[in-house]
Amino acid sequence: MSLGYEGLRRPILSRSTRPRATTAVRAQHPSRQQSPLPIPVGVPSARTAHHAYEASIAYMSRHFTKAIFMEPSATTTPPRHRVDLLVVIDSDYVKENYPDGSRVPGTPTPVDSHALFVICAGSDIGDIQSGEAICTAAVGDVVSVTCTTIQDNSSDAGILYDIWQAVNGQVFTPFKQNFSELTGAVQPDPESESRDGLPPLRKEAHVSNFTADVKSLGNAQLGLAFGIYTLARDGQRQDLLGYYLSPVVLQVRGQRP
Secondary structure, eight states, X not given: OOOOSTTEEOOOOOOOOOOOOOOOOOOOOGGGOSSOOXXXXXXXXXXXXXXXXXXXXXXXXXXXXXXXXXXXXXXXOOOOOEEEEEEEEOHHHHHHHOOSOBSOTTSOEEOOGGGEEEEETTSOOOOGGGTEEEEEOOTTOEEEEEEEETTTTSSSEEEEEEEEEETTOOSBOOOEEEEEXXXXXXXXXXXXXXXXXXXXXXXXXXXXXXXXXXXXXXXEEEEEEEEEEEEOTTSSOEEEEEEEEEEEEEEEESSOO
């Protein structure tokens, strides 16, 4: 499936709103009821005590069952889950077919769907050749998108810097980019005694992801904008190859992984 870029737009970043809390059904306090619990007068017999017990149970059932045993209604807000998606860039394919990428992030070079594929936890990969990915999620869930290269950013590195949606897109809210700093991110130790990298070194690292809420089920037409940085000749530095935009059709199904 081919996807043109004329139907894509840059997202308007906005803070996601929290779901409104559902108003609970509360029973009226017994002191405010017109019909108080029936209490026998005098020394009760066994029959009277039994009747009082049954009357108490009936009273509790009438006035407190909804507050304690209320079934979830259609308007009850379901719990929000986070669904993780990983974008894997085939940097070798991009270097071979699109070696002269754009140097301007706002005007990335369009590439075909073979440049990357998307993995969603607990879902089928989908049809990579047509750029279709499958994501199992429910309305209200939070989708988190991260990115790497097929070399795991070791030689060639990829940075996802924008997600464009079709103008009439109704599946997701606008994607928002988030940044985090890790002061103790782990890395393999090349000087480990066992030569297996363990125990790891702890270094400072900066990571980012994109998040959006699922508004409805269906197919979302997205454009993933990313930069590729290739290993320099000295083997120490990663230099910019270019900025690119790849189409992805993300099929959101109504079940969680």
